[in-house]
Amino acid sequence: MLGYLLIIAGNASLAIGILFIRLLTNPKDGSNQLNPFFVTSLVAVSGAIILSPILFSHTGELIDLLRHQKIKVVHAVLAGLFYIAMGELLFNIGLSKLDENALSQSGLLALSFPIFAGLAGYIFFKETINIVRFSIAFILMAAGFLVFVSGK
Numbered sequence: 001m002l003g004y005l006l007i008i009a010g011n012a013s014l015a016i017g018i019l020f021i022r023l024l025t026n027p028k029d030g031s032n033q034l035n036p037f038f039v040t041s042l043v044a045v046s047g048a049i050i051l052s053p054i055l056f057s058h059t060g061e062l063i064d065l066l067r068h069q070k071i072k073v074v075h076a077v078l079a080g081l082f083y084i085a086m087g088e089l090l091f092n093i094g095l096s097k098l099d100e101n102a103l104s105q106s107g108l109l110a111l112s113f114p115i116f117a118g119l120a121g122y123i124f125f126k127e128t129i130n131i132v133r134f135s136i137a138f139i140l141m142a143a144g145f146l147v148f149v150s151g152k
Helices: 002-025 036-054 059-070 070-097 102-111 113-125 129-151
Strands: none
Touching: 002 036, 002 070, 002 102, 002 129, 036 059, 036 070, 070 102, 102 129, 113 129
């Protein structure tokens, strides 16, 4: 149960972050719009600086990882590539292209992440999924989005 609550709290935190990214990439106050590539880099560097004390408080694990578990370093780099570099960058570019009233729509699309994570788990890790439930979840998510955006 705690895991689910933490995931919900994490999503709430991401939603707050999206608000600030929106202010940077598509400001309402008439100030200059920042390039989404720059914003993504700025956010990633800021996050790295904020989290670096946690990384360096685990120097033993870090040294062991670098010496004996190089494949995990590769996995971490690939996670950074897809999750931060590509995922956040594409999301931020998309967010900068939306009109000023589309923030909630972009947040709703961000919630499609579990659908893609489930599909990736099935493809890459051979996790079992119930295809009927998966299909229903996808259809409900797509229908909910269409209902939400058509209500303009």
